[in-house]
Amino acid sequence: AQKVTQAQTEISVVEKEDVTLDCVYETRDTTYYLFWYKQPPSGELVFLIRRNSFDEQNEISGRYSWNFQKSTSSFNFTITASQVVDSAVYFCALSEARTGANNLFFGTGTRLTVIP
Amino acid sequence: DSGVTQTPKHLITATGQRVTLRCSPRSGDLSVYWYQQSLDQGLQFLIQYYNGEERAKGNILERFSAQQFPDLHSELNLSSLELGDSALYFCASSVRGDYTDTQYFGPGTRLTVL
Numbered sequence: 001a002q003k004v005t006q007a008q009t010e011i012s013v014v015e016k017e018d019v020t021l022d023c024v025y026e027t028r029d030t031t032y033y034l035f036w037y038k039q040p041p042s043g044e045l046v047f048l049i050r051r052n053s054f055d056e057q058n059e060i061s062g063r064y065s066w067n068f069q070k071s072t073s074s075f076n077f078t079i080t081a082s083q084v085v086d087s088a089v090y091f092c093a094l095s096e097a098r099t100g101a102n103n104l105f106f107g108t109g110t111r112l113t114v115i116p
Numbered sequence: 117d118s119g120v121t122q123t124p125k126h127l128i129t130a131t132g133q134r135v136t137l138r139c140s141p142r143s144g145d146l147s148v149y150w151y152q153q154s155l156d157q158g159l160q161f162l163i164q165y166y167n168g169e170e171r172a173k174g175n176i177l178e179r180f181s182a183q184q185f186p187d188l189h190s191e192l193n194l195s196s197l198e199l200g201d202s203a204l205y206f207c208a209s210s211v212r213g214d215y216t217d218t219q220y221f222g223p224g225t226r227l228t229v230l
Contacts, residue, residue, distance in 0.1 A: 033215060044118070045206060045221035052216070091159065095215040102147065102215050103172050106159040 003027060004094050006107035013082050014115050021077040021110045023092030029053075031097035034068065034075045035104065040088040048090075051075065082114045119143065120222035122207050128228045134195040137225045139207030141188055145220075147171070147213030148190040150182055153224070154203035165190060166213035197229045 005024045013019045025034065036048040049059060051068050059066045063080045079086050089111045093104040119142035129135055141148050150162040152175075161174035165184035176182075179197075184190045194201060204224045210217035 031215075035218070037221070042223075043204065043226075044223045045208075046118075047218055047220060050218050095217075097215045099172065099215065102149070102210060102213055102217050102219065103161040103164060103174050104149075104151075104159075104219060105161070108158050 003105040004092050004107035006090075006092055006110050008110045009108070010111045010113070012113045012115060015084060016081050018078060018080050019082055019112065021079075021090050021092075021112065023075045023077065023107060025073050025075065025092070025094050027073075027094060027096055029096040029098050033095045035093040035095070036066065036075075036077050037091045037093065037106075038088045039091065039109070045091070048077075079112075082112075084114050084116050087112060087114045118220040118222065120207060120209050120220055122205075122222035122225050124225060125223065126226050126228075128230065129197060130230055131197055131199060133197050133229075134193065135197065135227065137192040137194070137205055137207075137227075139190045139192070139209075139222060141190070141207075141209030142220055145209035145211050146188065147210045147217070148184055148188070149208040149210075149219055150176075150190070150192050151206040151208065151221075152203045153206060154200075157203075159206075162192070164213065171213055194227070199229050202227055202229045 032053045038046045067076045089109045092107045121140045147166045149164045162176040164172040182192045208219035208221045
C-alpha cells in the first residue's frame with residue numbers, strides 16, 4: 001500500500017494564481033516526520049520543509065505555506081501568487097520512527113506548471 | 117547547492133556492463149543514502165549507510181551494492197546492467213541518519229543503459 005499519496009499528477013495554473021498541492025499519508029507510527037521536496041526541470045531535489053507528527057502548527061515561508069492535519073492524515077502545500085519559477089515536480093515524503101533508520105517514502109509527485 | 121556532490125553527472129553504458137556511481141556527503145554529515153528515480157517506479161530508497169556501516173536496506177537489487185568509506189564518501193556499484201536500470205540515481209546525506217533528520221540530495225547521476 002502506498003504510504004504517501006499525491007493524487008494530483010499534474011496541475012497547471014496561470015501566474016499569480018494560488019495553488020494547493022495535496023498529500024495524504026498512511027502510517028501506524030505515532031511518531032513520524034513529513035517532508036516536501038521540489039524537483040525543478042534541472043533535476044535536483046530541493047528540500048522545502050520538515051514537519052514532525054507532534055507539531056500541527058501551520059507554517060508559512062514567504063509565498064509557501066503548509067497545512068498539516070493529523071485528523072485527515074494530510075500535509076498540503078500551498079503556493080500563493082504562483083510564479084513561473086515555481087514550475088517543478090513537488091514530492092511529499094514520510095519517515096517513520098519505527099524503522100530505526102531514515103528511509104524516506106516518497107509520493108509519486110505533482111507536476112506543477114505555471115503559465116506566464 | 118545542497119553541498120552533496122555526485123559524479124558522474126551522466127553515464128551511458130551497455131547491457132551487461134558494470135558502473136560505479138560516487139557520492140560525497142555534505143561536510144559534517146555521517147549518513148548517506150541512495151535512491152533510484154525511474155518513470156515506472158518513482159523515487160525509491162535503495163540503501164543507507166551511517167559512518168561506514170549499513171543501516172537500512174530498501175528495494176536494492178542483488179546486482180547492486182554500495183559502501184561508505186572511512187572518509188564518508190560512498191559508492192554505488194551496479195552490475196550486469198539491464199535496460200530497466202536506466203534511471204536517475206540520487207545520493208543524499210544527513211547528520212545523524214535517524215528518522216528526524218533532513219536528507220539533502222545531490223544533483224543525481226543519470227544512467228542510460230543501451
